[in-house]
Amino acid sequence: MTARPTVVVTRRLPGIVEEELSRDFEAKLSRDDRPLGAAGLQDALRGADAVLCTVTDRLTSEVLAVEPLRARMLANFGVGFNHIDTAAAKARGLAVSNTPDVLTEATADIAVTLLLMVSRRAGEGERHVRCGAWTGWRPTHMLGTEVSGKTLGLVGMGRIARAVARRTHHGFGMRVIFHDPYPPSAAEAAALGAEPRETLEQVLDEADFVSLHCPATPETRHLMNRERLARMRRSAFLINTARGDVVDEAALVEALGDGTIAGAGLDVYEREPEITPELLTMENVVLLPHLGSATQETRIAMGRRAVENLRLFFSGAPLRDRVV
Numbered sequence: 377m378t379a380r381p382t383v384v385v386t387r388r389l390p391g392i393v394e395e396e397l398s399r400d401f402e403a404k405l406s407r408d409d410r411p412l413g414a415a416g417l418q419d420a421l422r423g424a425d426a427v428l429c430t431v432t433d434r435l436t437s438e439v440l441a442v443e444p445l446r447a448r449m450l451a452n453f454g455v456g457f458n459h460i461d462t463a464a465a466k467a468r469g470l471a472v473s474n475t476p477d478v479l480t481e482a483t484a485d486i487a488v489t490l491l492l493m494v495s496r497r498a499g500e501g502e503r504h505v506r507c508g509a510w511t512g513w514r515p516t517h518m519l520g521t522e523v524s525g526k527t528l529g530l531v532g533m534g535r536i537a538r539a540v541a542r543r544t545h546h547g548f549g550m551r552v553i554f555h556d557p558y559p560p561s562a563a564e565a566a567a568l569g570a571e572p573r574e575t576l577e578q579v580l581d582e583a584d585f586v587s588l589h590c591p592a593t594p595e596t597r598h599l600m601n602r603e604r605l606a607r608m609r610r611s612a613f614l615i616n617t618a619r620g621d622v623v624d625e626a627a628l629v630e631a632l633g634d635g636t637i638a639g640a641g642l643d644v645y646e647r648e649p650e651i652t653p654e655l656l657t658m659e660n661v662v663l664l665p666h667l668g669s670a671t672q673e674t675r676i677a678m679g680r681r682a683v684e685n686l687r688l689f690f691s692g693a694p695l696r697d698r699v700v
């Protein structure tokens with residue numbers, strides 16, 4: 377590297393990552409930790425060589441149409457990049473990287489957390505205790521649904537789904553089925569104890585829990601619509617740690633309200649951080665604030681991975697995690 381490239385960092389990062397970044401780059405760090413918004417992102421694209429962005433930055437084709445464009449790279453902090461118009465980025469000659477692998481285990485843990493919480497009514501129970509309503513133990517109090525031995529249906533069988541399969545099959549003795557248009561090899565699936573299904577509908581028919589692990593693309597938008605939610609068992613639970621866009625949130629509210637499905641565990645939403653108000657009133661829903669990768673270890677690893685991609689880019693080497 378010759379001159380230190382300027383990198384705008386859109387949100388605060390773990391201190392150690394900000395320090396590492398500042399060593400090799402002219403890092404413009406976020407002081408107030410607020411999303412930059414369209415105008416702020418355009419300033420960054422005009423004034424820096426790269427932008428280290430997150431899911432809270434909507435890098436649309438309009439934003440990326442900025443002139444003059446100085447930036448040459450978007451280093452996304454996160455594996456999902458549906459907030460970046462990658463076609464527009466490519467057309468403008470911007471390289472884009474993401475941070476896969478390092479958040480797989482943490483995100484799988486959150487999927488399992490939601491699965492357990494919603495089936496065992498843990499959120500509801502917590503609220504019950506905290507508001508002083510608990511009158512003591514009784515045999516019929518707050519009975520939930522058994523997890524061990526049940527069938528888990530995975531929608532998408534990438535890294536995070538596989539980590540969920542490992543936990544639930546080997547940990548809880550669950551039967552794991554999955555649908556993925558690009559499935560793992562039969563040997564890989566067998567090692568995870570997971571059985572493929574030809575169609576998503578077959579998974580929905582059979583599963584006691586449906587966990588979403590597909591990327592958000594135009595094809596997967598509202599994949600879980602009213603019809604597919606109705607296809608699930610009435611006793612089944614939906615878990616979403618993927619992206620809010622994959623579920624029609626209005627249809628989900630209906631399905632939860634009229635007993636089409638038993639409950640849902642959500643970490644992501646269609647219009648984050650806005651949440652459909654009815655969800656906030658429902659006891660059969662667990663709501664987390666997009667915590668999938670939120671551990672100290674993982675967020676540091678994600679930051680380091682983004683910095684690694686930046687270093688590679690500015691030294692002219694191939695990116696480790698090139699999206700575009």
Ligand code: 8YV
Pocket residue numbers: 429430431432453454455456457479668669670
């Ligand atoms: C991140 C995520 O926290 O990596 C992803 O795709 O959803 C989360 O783990 C978020 O994207 C940060 O940008």
